[in-house]
Structure formats: structure tokens, C-alpha cells
Amino acid sequence: MKTKKYNYGTAILSAFEYLLEKYPEVFVIGQGLWSPWYVGNSMTDLEKKFGIERVIDTPVSESACTGAAVGASLAGMKPIVVHPRMDFMLYAMDAVVNQAAKWSHMLGGQAHPSVTIRSIINRGGEQGAQHSQALHAWFAHVPGLRVVMPSTVADARDLLIASVLCNDPVMYIDDRWLYDQEDELPPVVELDLASQKPVVSLTGSDITIVASGHSSLLAREAAQQLEIEKISVEVVDVRVLNPFYSEEIIESVKKTKNLLVVDSGWISGGFSAEVIAKVVEQLSVDCLSNPPVRIALPDAPAPTSRFLEKAYYTSTDDVVEAVKKIIGN
Amino acid sequence: MKNDLKGLYNPGKYQNPITIDIQDIGMLKKALGSMFLIRKVEQQLALGKKNGLIGGPVHLGAGQEAIAVGVSQNLKKTDRVFGTHRSHSHLLALNPDPYRLFAEVLGKVTGFSKGMGGSMHLYDKPNGFYGSAPIVAGLVSLAVGAAMASKLQKKDDIGVAYIGDGAIEEGVTHESFNLAKIQKAPVLFVIENNLFASHMHISLRQPSNMISRFAVAHDIPYKLVDGNDVVAVTKASKELVDDIRVGKGPSLIELVTYRWYGHVDWRDDVDVGVDRSLDDLNNWKARDPIARLSKAMIQAGVWSVEQEQLLEKEMDEKIYSAWNMAMNDPYPSPDSTLKYVYSELSK
Numbered sequence: 001m002k003t004k005k006y007n008y009g010t011a012i013l014s015a016f017e018y019l020l021e022k023y024p025e026v027f028v029i030g031q032g033l034w035s036p037w038y039v040g041n042s043m044t045d046l047e048k049k050f051g052i053e054r055v056i057d058t059p060v061s062e063s064a065c066t067g068a069a070v071g072a073s074l075a076g077m078k079p080i081v082v083h084p085r086m087d088f089m090l091y092a093m094d095a096v097v098n099q100a101a102k103w104s105h106m107l108g109g110q111a112h113p114s115v116t117i118r119s120i121i122n123r124g125g126e127q128g129a130q131h132s133q134a135l136h137a138w139f140a141h142v143p144g145l146r147v148v149m150p151s152t153v154a155d156a157r158d159l160l161i162a163s164v165l166c167n168d169p170v171m172y173i174d175d176r177w178l179y180d181q182e183d184e185l186p187p188v189v190e191l192d193l194a195s196q197k198p199v200v201s202l203t204g205s206d207i208t209i210v211a212s213g214h215s216s217l218l219a220r221e222a223a224q225q226l227e228i229e230k231i232s233v234e235v236v237d238v239r240v241l242n243p244f245y246s247e248e249i250i251e252s253v254k255k256t257k258n259l260l261v262v263d264s265g266w267i268s269g270g271f272s273a274e275v276i277a278k279v280v281e282q283l284s285v286d287c288l289s290n291p292p293v294r295i296a297l298p299d300a301p302a303p304t305s306r307f308l309e310k311a312y313y314t315s316t317d318d319v320v321e322a323v324k325k326i327i328g329n
Numbered sequence: 330m331k332n333d334l335k336g337l338y339n340p341g342k343y344q345n346p347i348t349i350d351i352q353d354i355g356m357l358k359k360a361l362g363s364m365f366l367i368r369k370v371e372q373q374l375a376l377g378k379k380n381g382l383i384g385g386p387v388h389l390g391a392g393q394e395a396i397a398v399g400v401s402q403n404l405k406k407t408d409r410v411f412g413t414h415r416s417h418s419h420l421l422a423l424n425p426d427p428y429r430l431f432a433e434v435l436g437k438v439t440g441f442s443k444g445m446g447g448s449m450h451l452y453d454k455p456n457g458f459y460g461s462a463p464i465v466a467g468l469v470s471l472a473v474g475a476a477m478a479s480k481l482q483k484k485d486d487i488g489v490a491y492i493g494d495g496a497i498e499e500g501v502t503h504e505s506f507n508l509a510k511i512q513k514a515p516v517l518f519v520i521e522n523n524l525f526a527s528h529m530h531i532s533l534r535q536p537s538n539m540i541s542r543f544a545v546a547h548d549i550p551y552k553l554v555d556g557n558d559v560v561a562v563t564k565a566s567k568e569l570v571d572d573i574r575v576g577k578g579p580s581l582i583e584l585v586t587y588r589w590y591g592h593v594d595w596r597d598d599v600d601v602g603v604d605r606s607l608d609d610l611n612n613w614k615a616r617d618p619i620a621r622l623s624k625a626m627i628q629a630g631v632w633s634v635e636q637e638q639l640l641e642k643e644m645d646e647k648i649y650s651a652w653n654m655a656m657n658d659p660y661p662s663p664d665s666t667l668k669y670v671y672s673e674l675s676k
Binding site for chain 2: 027053054056058059061063064065066067068069070071072073074075076077079094095098099103104105106107108109110111112143144146166167168194243
């Protein structure tokens with residue numbers, strides 16, 4: 001099959017182009033869309049190609065713009081709202097959590113907000129506590145809201161398209177630390193988001209690492225390093241956090257008998273706990289050779305100073321060390 | 330508090346029969362019937378709640394009937410109307426079906442929202458009612474978005490956001506006004522200014538009692554009208570709706586009114602302090618939108634006491650039978666709680 005080279009950012013751009021070309025009911029709304037400053041190379045020149053009526057840069061009104069997208073979706077459109085930092089989106093929680101996520105349920109399944117909310121995690125670079133948060137666990141807690149965290153170039157494109165074509169509200173979360181990845185992609189095949197499950201992105205036999213988004217990239221990098229040391233790692237990429245399907249994880253852990261969860265959110269009350277809970281609920285105690293371990297952010301806001309940042313965020317080496325410690329037990 | 334509403338704020342004024350044009354007799358009779366239906370539905374719900382037959386909260390709109398009835402005379406079934414916690418009147422003015430409303434309030438599967446929403450989450454899109462929710466400013470932005478969609482779809486359908494004077498105190502309302510104006514969204518903001526947010530009088534919440542001042546701030550055309558005069562509401566909203574439909578952007582209509590019941594359920598709430606003594610309440614009840622229209626029609630010789638008695642009798646029978654039918658209907662099936670979370674389950 002014919003393939004084309006993309007990086008994570010241009011893969012997202014190609015998804016926007018595909019959707020805007022093929023579906024007249026798709027439009028995009030959010031802050032910074034007519035500026036190259038906010039969204040990397042993931043939306044370049046969309047407004048020039050598709051017009052400022054369909055690619056709408058907005059007033060500084062996260063709440064109204066998100067609500068407007070929800071309302072437009074109820075009137076037959078398929079809007080994509082873009083929040084260049086997840087932190088800014090917190091003004092829009094009513095539209096996301098109270099309205100979009102509950103609309104179908106409270107109206108007896110008669111109406112579905114087919115809105116996609118793209119929020120970007122943008123860590124590092126001394127941006128501090130309010131330009132860096134990874135709040136996917138919050139959203140995964142809300143029934144009715146599908147939560148998508150693509151970690152690969154292919155998923156960045158294909159899951160964005162699947163999110164927009166899905167009839168339910170979707171929180172699509174991408175991480176700027178993923179943008180440098182490159183891959184060759186075949187032409188688009190439209191996926192049904194409701195059928196997307198965790199995937200085994202690397203096969204191994206000694207330990208299962210479960211992760212999503214940027215943490216999945218760390219897991220894959222760690223697995224490659226560990227392979228040199230003859231430790232065989234299986235990586236399960238949780239691409240859709242809500243609704244959360246754990247069958248693939250259970251099957252993997254049954255095989256490797258060791259579990260490490262890597263997550264880009266805070267450790268307490270975080271998604272890593274949900275993964276471990278699902279596993280220990282469904283597997284007998286003697287199935288695991290070692291207690292499950294998780295790596296996530298310490299329970300503190302992101303520090304600003306690069307010296308503190310370096311220690312705060314998880315590195316590939318942290319994942320390698322954690323695996324060795326578990327296996328060495 | 331500045332009384333920028335002036336006479337409209339005085340319950341002693343505006344108690345006389347309203348001004349009507351007998352040329353509009355068809356519209357007047359329809360409006361009278363529609364307001365009667367809403368009043369009687371609310372009274373039935375008050376009784377049902379008082380008697381313990383209704384589980385959830387009911388926010389009743391008796392006294393405010395002229396607003397939804399007047400505005401809805403200018404709406405099409407393809408318009409996009411969003412309501413609030415107090416939306417029985419908004420829906421009934423579009424679709425006079427007390428049975429499905431009763432069923433919904435009682436949590437029955439035959440209700441407007443299949444028994445999943447109750448009084449505060451009503452849905453009837455075939456008649457233009459997109460939904461209601463009790464986060465008081467929660468749907469203003471949705472109405473703006475539905476209006477933006479109409480523009481993108483090159484239709485002349487409009488968005489309608491019903492909100493109260495309390496919703497203006499939430500930031501998203503101002504964001505929505507601004508967004509609607511800058512996008513030239515075809516949306517009508519209908520402000521039901523009943524002077525109270527829950528138990529709090531507007532003088533305890535805002536420096537002025539006139540909500541239209543925020544239309545001025547956002548350069549949005551507006552009209553300030555007696556909300557208990559169905560003819561005035563109809564005419565003023567028609568002018569605004571006509572302009573919105575031809576692409577002139579958003580408008581706002583502020584309608585001064587007063588609710589007869591308290592914030593929630595059947596009580597009078599005469600203990601909340603400012604402007605809600607029993608005397609205040611009775612004074613405002615004399616500004617009754619139904620009686621003022623009825624008297625005007627009788628004075629003009631196009632309506633009679635006998636006709637009204639007959640109408641009321643028919644209405645009472647309709648309500649009685651709708652209530653009994655709804656009471657006997659089944660609840661949603663046990664699988665409903667999980668069934669409606671997503672549009673489709675995993676394959």
C-alpha cells in the first residue's frame with residue numbers, strides 16, 4: 001500500500017484536512033487557530049484552505065466556545081473545539097461535564113452531542129503549573145465522555161478522525177512531547193471509535209507496561225533499551241481511557257505476571273490506580289510474581305525551574321530502572 | 330439598587346386589561362388557551378408535589394405564562410430553543426402536550442425524555458425544543474452554537490436561549506453575548522426577569538434591576554417589555570425575530586415578570602425577605618397575564634365569561650385525564666441507566 005511520511009503534528013493536520021474536505025458539517029473553533037504560536041504544526045493554514053467561517057479563531061472565552069460547539073453539534077454539526085493548553089479549558093467544565101457528557105443520558109438517548117474537544121498537554125520549557133497539566137484522569141471519571149489519548153503518529157491521525165465521526169462527545173488529548181515522532185502512514189481508513197481497545201504495541205514476555213499518550217512513548221523507548229539487556233517487555237497502549245476496556249491488559253499480565261503502569265498525571269487518584277485496580281480485581285493474587293508498580297507525577301504542581309522540572313517529569317531511564325527493580329525482585 | 334426598570338418594577342402598575350387589536354382574534358384566543366394550559370399544568374404539578382406524588386423538584390412558572398407563549402408565536406418547529414430549570418412553559422408553548430410533560434415529571438418512560446430527565450431535563454426536538462437544564466446559565470452558549478450552526482447550514486432557523494435574571498450573574502452569559510455578537514449568530518436571548526434567583530431578590534445581587542444594560546454593553550439590540558402582557562411580548566419578539574432571521578445578528582428581549590410559586594415546588598416562599606410579603610405576592614398576582622388578556626377580550630366583545638368557563642372546563646378535563654394516564658404509565662426499564670450513556674456500545 002502507498003504510504004506517506006508524517007510526524008505526529010502533521011498527522012493531526014492531515015486529519016483536520018481530511019475531515020474538513022470530506023464532511024461539510026465539520027468546523028473547528030478555538031483560540032489561536034489563525035496563529036502559528038499555539039498548536040505547533042498541527043493546524044497550519046487550515047483557515048486559508050477552508051475559510052475563517054469553518055476555522056474560527058475566537059475571543060478569550062473557553063466556556064462559551066465549548067458550549068457553542070456542544071450546541072452546534074446538537075443541531076447537526078460535527079465541531080472540533082481546540083484548547084491549546086488543557087489548563088485553559090478548565091473554564092469550560094460545565095459545557096463538558098454537566099452538559100455534553102450527560103446530554104444523551106438525561107434526555108433518554110434521543111440526542112447526542114457529537115462534539116470533539118481537542119486539548120493539548122504542553123509540558124516542560126519552564127512553563128510552570130498552569131501551562132502543563134495532564135488531567136485525563138478527571139475526564140476518564142465522567143461517564144458519557146469518551147477520552148482519547150493517541151500515542152503514535154497513526155493514532156494521532158486516525159483517532160482524531162474517529163473521534164469527530166463518533167456521535168458522542170470526545171475529549172481528544174495530545175501531548176506536545178509526542179510531536180517529533182515520525183512514521184509512514186497508509187491512506188485513511190475511518191475507524192469506529194466505540195470499537196477501539198487498548199493495543200499491544202510491543203510484544204514481550206517478562207513484564208507488561210501499561211501506558212497512554214506520552215507515557216506510552218516512554219514505555220516503548222524503555223522496552224528497546226531493556227531488550228539489549230535481554231529483558232522482554234510487553235507494552236499495552238491505552239488509547240481510549242473512557243470507556244476503559246481492560247481485557248487486553250488482563251491477557252498480557254496473565255502472560256508476563258508483572259505489571260508496571262506509567263502515567264503522565266499525578267499519582268494519587270490517578271489513572272494508574274484505575275489500571276491496577278482493574279487487574280487485581282480480575283486476576284487472582286498468585287497470578288502476579290511481584291506487586292504491581294506505578295510511575296506517575298509526584299503529588300505537586302509542575303515546578304517552573306528547569307532544574308526541578310527535570311526531576312519532576314518521568315524519563316525513559318526512570319521506566320528502565322523501575323522495570324529492573326521489579327524483575328530483579 | 331437603581332430602579333432602571335422604573336414602572337415595570339411596580340406591581341401596582343400594569344394591572345389593567347392589556348391593549349389588544351381584535352383583528353388578531355385568532356392569535357389572542359390561541360394565546361389565551363396556551364396560557365391557561367400552562368397555568369393549569371403548573372397548578373396540577375404543585376398539587377402533585379404537595380401530595381407527595383412527584384419525587385423530584387418542580388420549578389413552576391405560573392404567572393410567567395405570557396413570555397413563552399408570546400415568544401413562541403414567532404418560532405418555527407426548526408428553530409433551536411434551549412431552556413432552564415423552569416421550562417415547563419417554554420415547552421408547552423411549543424407543544425401543548427400535558428400528558429408527556431406529566432409523564433416526564435413523574436419519571437415515566439412515556440415522558441418527553443423517556444423518563445430519564447424529569448422536570449429539569451425536557452426534550453422535544455421535533456417541536457424545536459432542544460433541551461433544558463438547571464445550571465442556570467448552562468445552555469446560553471449552546472443556543473449560540475446552535476444558532477452558529479444555522480448560519481453555517483445557510484438556514485434561517487434561529488437559536489433561542491431562555492434565561493433568568495440570575496443567569497446574568499454567571500460569566501458564561503457575557504461570553505456568550507460577546508461571541509454571538511462577534512459571530513453575528515442568529516440567536517434571541519429571552520430574559521425572564523422575575524426579580525428573584527432562588528430566595529435572593531435582585532436588589533441583593535445586582536446594582537440595577539434592569540438586565541438589558543448588558544445588551545447595551547455588548548452592542549446587542551434589545552427590547553424591554555412587560556412580561557405579563559402577551560400581546561406586547563408577541564409584538565416585541567416578532568420584531569426582533571424577524572431581524573434575526575434576515576441575518577442581523579443576535580437580539581435580547583427582557584421581560585419583567587414575577588413567579589407565583591416560590592423558587593421550587595408548591596410553596597409561596599413569602600418568608601424570603603425583600604419584596605415577597607403576602608401583600609407583594611397578591612399585588613403581583615393582580616398583574617395576571619391571563620386575566621388581563623381575558624378582560625381585554627371580554628371588553629372588546631370578542632370573548633365571554635361563558636366561553637371562558639367552557640374553555641376552563643375542557644382544559645381541566647384534559648389535564649385530569651393526562652395526569653391519570655401518566656400516573657399509570659410504566660417507569661423506564663432497569664437497563665436504561667446504562668443504555669443511554671453513549672450513543673452506541675462497543676462492538
